[in-house]
Amino acid sequence: MSQAERAAEAEQTQTKYLGFWIYLMTDCILFASVFATYIVLRENTFGGPGGGELFDMPFVLIQTLLLLTSSFVCGLALLAARARKKAAVIGWLIATFIFGAAFLVLELSEFIKLIGEGHGWQASAFLSSFFTLVGLHGAHIAVGLLWLVVIVWQIMRLGFTAGTTRRLTLFSLFWHFLDVIWICIFTIVYLMGVL
Amino acid sequence: MNLDWALGRLTLDALPQELVTQGGAVLMILSGLAVVAALFYFKRWRWLWRWLTSLDAKKIGVMYVVVAVIMMLRGLADALMIRAQQALAAGDSTGLFSSDTVQQVFSAHGTIMIFFVAMGLMFGLINLVLPLMLGARDVAFPFVNSVSFWLFAVGMVLANVSLVLGGFSPGGWLGYPPLTEMAYNPGPGVDYWIWALQIAGVGSLLSGINFLVTILKKRAPGMTLMKMPLFAWSILVTTLLIIFAFPILTATLGMLSLDRLMDMHFFTSDGGGNPMMYINLIWAWGHPEVYILVLPAFGIFSEVVATFSRKKLFGYGTMVWALFGITFLSFIVWLHHFFTMGAGANVNAFFGITTMIIAIPTGVKIFNWIFTMYRGRVRFSVPMLWFMAFVITFTIGGVSGVLMSVPAIDFQVHNSLFLVAHFHNVIIGGVIFGFFAGLNYWFPKVFGFTLHEGLGKLSVYAWIVGFMVAFLPLYALGLMGVTRRLDHYTDPGGWQVLFIVAGVGVLIIALGAGLQILQLIVSIWQRKKRRDTTGDPWDGRTLEWSVPSPAPFYNFAITPKVTERDAFWEQKEAIKRHEKQEKPKYQSIMLPKNSSIGLIVGGFAFCIGFGLIWHMWWLVALGLVGVIVCVIVRCSNDTVEYELSATELEKFDKQYRRQHA
Amino acid sequence: MEKIGSVKSYSIGFGMAIIFTLAAFLTVTSGWFSQGAAIAIISLLAVVQLIVQLVFFLHLGRDKVKWKASAFYTMLLILILIVGGSLWIMYNLDYNMMSSDAMEQYMLEESKKGF
Numbered sequence: 016m017s018q019a020e021r022a023a024e025a026e027q028t029q030t031k032y033l034g035f036w037i038y039l040m041t042d043c044i045l046f047a048s049v050f051a052t053y054i055v056l057r058e059n060t061f062g063g064p065g066g067g068e069l070f071d072m073p074f075v076l077i078q079t080l081l082l083l084t085s086s087f088v089c090g091l092a093l094l095a096a097r098a099r100k101k102a103a104v105i106g107w108l109i110a111t112f113i114f115g116a117a118f119l120v121l122e123l124s125e126f127i128k129l130i131g132e133g134h135g136w137q138a139s140a141f142l143s144s145f146f147t148l149v150g151l152h153g154a155h156i157a158v159g160l161l162w163l164v165v166i167v168w169q170i171m172r173l174g175f176t177a178g179t180t181r182r183l184t185l186f187s188l189f190w191h192f193l194d195v196i197w198i199c200i201f202t203i204v205y206l207m208g209v210l
Numbered sequence: 211m212n213l214d215w216a217l218g219r220l221t222l223d224a225l226p227q228e229l230v231t232q233g234g235a236v237l238m239i240l241s242g243l244a245v246v247a248a249l250f251y252f253k254r255w256r257w258l259w260r261w262l263t264s265l266d267a268k269k270i271g272v273m274y275v276v277v278a279v280i281m282m283l284r285g286l287a288d289a290l291m292i293r294a295q296q297a298l299a300a301g302d303s304t305g306l307f308s309s310d311t312v313q314q315v316f317s318a319h320g321t322i323m324i325f326f327v328a329m330g331l332m333f334g335l336i337n338l339v340l341p342l343m344l345g346a347r348d349v350a351f352p353f354v355n356s357v358s359f360w361l362f363a364v365g366m367v368l369a370n371v372s373l374v375l376g377g378f379s380p381g382g383w384l385g386y387p388p389l390t391e392m393a394y395n396p397g398p399g400v401d402y403w404i405w406a407l408q409i410a411g412v413g414s415l416l417s418g419i420n421f422l423v424t425i426l427k428k429r430a431p432g433m434t435l436m437k438m439p440l441f442a443w444s445i446l447v448t449t450l451l452i453i454f455a456f457p458i459l460t461a462t463l464g465m466l467s468l469d470r471l472m473d474m475h476f477f478t479s480d481g482g483g484n485p486m487m488y489i490n491l492i493w494a495w496g497h498p499e500v501y502i503l504v505l506p507a508f509g510i511f512s513e514v515v516a517t518f519s520r521k522k523l524f525g526y527g528t529m530v531w532a533l534f535g536i537t538f539l540s541f542i543v544w545l546h547h548f549f550t551m552g553a554g555a556n557v558n559a560f561f562g563i564t565t566m567i568i569a570i571p572t573g574v575k576i577f578n579w580i581f582t583m584y585r586g587r588v589r590f591s592v593p594m595l596w597f598m599a600f601v602i603t604f605t606i607g608g609v610s611g612v613l614m615s616v617p618a619i620d621f622q623v624h625n626s627l628f629l630v631a632h633f634h635n636v637i638i639g640g641v642i643f644g645f646f647a648g649l650n651y652w653f654p655k656v657f658g659f660t661l662h663e664g665l666g667k668l669s670v671y672a673w674i675v676g677f678m679v680a681f682l683p684l685y686a687l688g689l690m691g692v693t694r695r696l697d698h699y700t701d702p703g704g705w706q707v708l709f710i711v712a713g714v715g716v717l718i719i720a721l722g723a724g725l726q727i728l729q730l731i732v733s734i735w736q737r738k739k740r741r742d743t744t745g746d747p748w749d750g751r752t753l754e755w756s757v758p759s760p761a762p763f764y765n766f767a768i769t770p771k772v773t774e775r776d777a778f779w780e781q782k783e784a785i786k787r788h789e790k791q792e793k794p795k796y797q798s799i800m801l802p803k804n805s806s807i808g809l810i811v812g813g814f815a816f817c818i819g820f821g822l823i824w825h826m827w828w829l830v831a832l833g834l835v836g837v838i839v840c841v842i843v844r845c846s847n848d849t850v851e852y853e854l855s856a857t858e859l860e861k862f863d864k865q866y867r868r869q870h871a
Numbered sequence: 872m873e874k875i876g877s878v879k880s881y882s883i884g885f886g887m888a889i890i891f892t893l894a895a896f897l898t899v900t901s902g903w904f905s906q907g908a909a910i911a912i913i914s915l916l917a918v919v920q921l922i923v924q925l926v927f928f929l930h931l932g933r934d935k936v937k938w939k940a941s942a943f944y945t946m947l948l949i950l951i952l953i954v955g956g957s958l959w960i961m962y963n964l965d966y967n968m969m970s971s972d973a974m975e976q977y978m979l980e981e982s983k984k985g986f
Binding site: 029032033035037040042044047048050051054055072076077080082086087090091093094095118191192194198199200201202206207209210 | 876877881884885888889892893895896898899900906909914916917920921924925926933936938939942944945946949950953954957958959961969976982
């Protein structure tokens with residue numbers, strides 16, 4: 016690649032990082048709207064149970080630690096990619112997937128338990144907003160896991176091209192950002208819910 | 211084999227039952243078939259495919275404008291129906307249409323005008339002008355640009371399919387619950403409204419990100435932000451509004467759809483739901499939305515006034531600050547849309563004051579345009595006439611807005627025809643007149659020939675007169691106590707005559723629109739005579755006028771170097787001063803290849819929307835999987851550009867220069 | 872690619888995040904604090920952990936590029952205005968309504984009057 020081509024490629028990468036970062040900022044506002052609705056509606060239990068009665072704190076703590084670990088090993092994957100260590104990258108990314116998937120499985124099992132006990136999203140405004148807020152985050156995690164699979168496959172097939180490394184970096188931004196959102200959920204929904 | 215699941219809740223009952231809706235549906239289908247027939251007759255399918263799969267912002271811009279103009283005709287038809295109904299339905303008369311139809315007509319009118327006409331014209335003009343004005347080749351993300359357009363088009367299609375299958379929402383353009391909940395509107399109408407907006411909204415959000423990054427990253431070398439044309443500044447602040455406001459719409463419509471689809475209780479009147487939260491959130495989006503519409507129009511006026519006054523814009527710096535002032539303030543005024551809905555005096559006072567303050571930067575801008583004209587050599591060509599029409603019309607609307615910013619006064623006129631007159635005043639006077647000015651101004655750059663001046667001027671007069679005759683009576687009716695969205699009334703005296711006058715006004719507006727269509731047809735007929743041979747028919751100031759008309763597909767053969775504001779004016783002055791011109795040095799450039807994936811994503815988005823509306827869950831799943839597959843396919847493809855070599859570029863450039871003496 | 876971040880910085884961030892998470896959890900489940908105090912503490916812990924994750928994982932403020940931080944702070948401003956404004960408005964909407972105790976009292980009086 017000539018120097019001009021390399022400069023153009025670098026510029027293109029910076030442009031895409033900026034675009035994706037701005038998209039993440041818009042996602043923050045999306046979550047903020049649902050958060051605001053949750054806060055307004057959380058007392059509206061329509062005679063049913065509220066967070067204090069329904070939330071299982073140790074369970075949520077484990078979920079949080081799983082997601083945090085997933086975010087951490089994702090960072091390690093990014094460092095390994097910088098050092099062009101293909102096997103390490105794939106290893107750390109698989110770990111990211113496993114911890115992230117475990118988080119999601121636990122979350123789904125919590126949902127299923129609540130629904131089974133008759134506390135589904137139809138029961139009250141509180142439950143509607145709980146399932147939607149936590150579910151929206153979970154849906155983002157699911158999309159992230161799918162994206163992760165595609166990235167692992169691409170790195171295995173193509174190695175470290177400008178495109179694959181760029182997408183890996185964008186994924187890591189997305190993944191860390193989801194952990195940031197989870198802190199807000201953990202605090203506002205669960206911790207404040209049981210107080 | 212039982213195939214009921216395949217059709218969800220779609221049955222033959224979904225076909226229109228009333229004469230007027232049947233007529234509308236038939237007219238729409240026949241028009242569509244006529245277009246298809248024309249494509250076959252003129253053998254233009256390949257040509258059309260090249261357009262539909264293009265990632266060139268200039269082509270995407272034209273497509274946006276075409277959709278918007280067609281939708282304007284539909285919106286005007288709806289307006290004519292509303293005026294006809296209200297002119298006739300006094301006392302014992304029930305007018306022309308059933309109550310249910312009238313509810314759908316005014317809901318469709320508002321939804322279409324805001325989301326598909328105004329937003330469409332806006333995105334269209336930005337696509338056509340912004341990259342050229344910045345000295346760039348295209349927007350930052352050409353593929354996302356295509357996806358945005360197709361999502362917009364799919365939203366439009368869904369809104370119009372409702373005319374044929376199932377009917378539209380009767381819930382107004384903002385769909386307040388609990389009326390739009392399943393308890394009161396279980397049919398498909400509200401769902402059409404939700405998903406048309408949701409899908410188009412995603413397109414708008416992506417466009418906002420796209421244009422923001424374009425402005426931040428793709429300006430020509432030397433063009434600092436403070437050397438950018440004002441139109442570009444207006445788009446920059448508009449994108450800030452879009453990226454922070456549209457996610458609120460997505461969330462709110464999403465929660466409403468969850469109420470409807472999954473029996474949730476966000477905004478229901480039972481189960482603990484709180485409809486006021488919807489109203490709060492929808493207006494937290496809705497207020498920035500109206501500034502999203504008007505700020506680009508202000509940007510257009512900044513360009514038009516400077517060019518046609520042959521003078522640089524007065525107060526560039528204060529104009530930029532005014533834009534930022536309006537942008538920031540527009541996030542802290544939204545409660546003024548529901549002063550009457552329960553808040554206490556402190557809350558009402560805060561938002562009333564912020565609403566009054568937002569009038570100030572707007573006033574600054576209007577004065578600056580007028581000061582630009584002062585001591586300029588003003589030419590009253592059609593774009594400038596649209597500006598004059600704007601000053602007269604928008605000022606009245608702005609003043610009525612400031613009136614209503616006082617909560618005590620608003621309590622008297624909220625949701626009356628006074629309000630309706632106000633927002634039409636500012637949207638038509640500000641947004642629409644601005645976009646008409648822009649269309650007339652930039653038409654030669656896009657198509658290579660100018661528009662007929664005489665017919666253009668006539669259309670301006672028709673619109674001004676039509677607007678005044680149609681809407682000034684509404685101010686009076688509002689003060690007399692007439693509420694909005696009436697399909698029938700018991701006239702206590704003096705109402706009906708004003709409604710009839712307003713009806714005549716809309717006919718005059720329709721005449722104005724007709725004159726514009728005539729202007730277009732005559733100009734196309736005369737296009738060889740009206741050819742823009744210099745690329746600079748108005749003696750413009752900004753870079754888009756430095757390229758031939760129509761603009762070459764690569765925009766600039768050589769990326770310009772900018773040293774001053776009004777970069778093209780500076781280039782012309784440099785030539786006049788006999789400054790040494792650099793010999794052009796051509797380099798190969800990369801351009802985006804065409805891609806059908808935008809169109810295909812649109813198709814799958816349609817499946818998702820249609821499936822959710824009619825409870826055809828298999829179609830929703832198909833659509834979701836399809837969109838995901840498209841994204842993965844596109845992101846796995848690293849050869850999405852092609853190279854235009856330096857020699858080819860030189861050849862094209864010399865060819866374009868030869869065509870333009 | 873960006874040249875910031877190292878195994879050390881990620882590990883520090885990870886470690887701090889775990890500590891703050893456990894601290895918040897303990898604050899709530901131990902019952903040592905009153906409700907008001909607990910809310911204040913976990914809010915503070917959340918904000919601190921947000922900063923830790925934004926800086927150590929998302930490299931906010933440590934990047935060579937300026938736009939990451941500016942975009943974030945602008946978003947934060949708008950977010951505070953919208954969420955704060957919404958909560959202020961929503962809790963104010965019953966300003967002119969009777970309190971639920973007063974309403975119960977009123978209904979009791981009315982029901983005594985009969986038809």
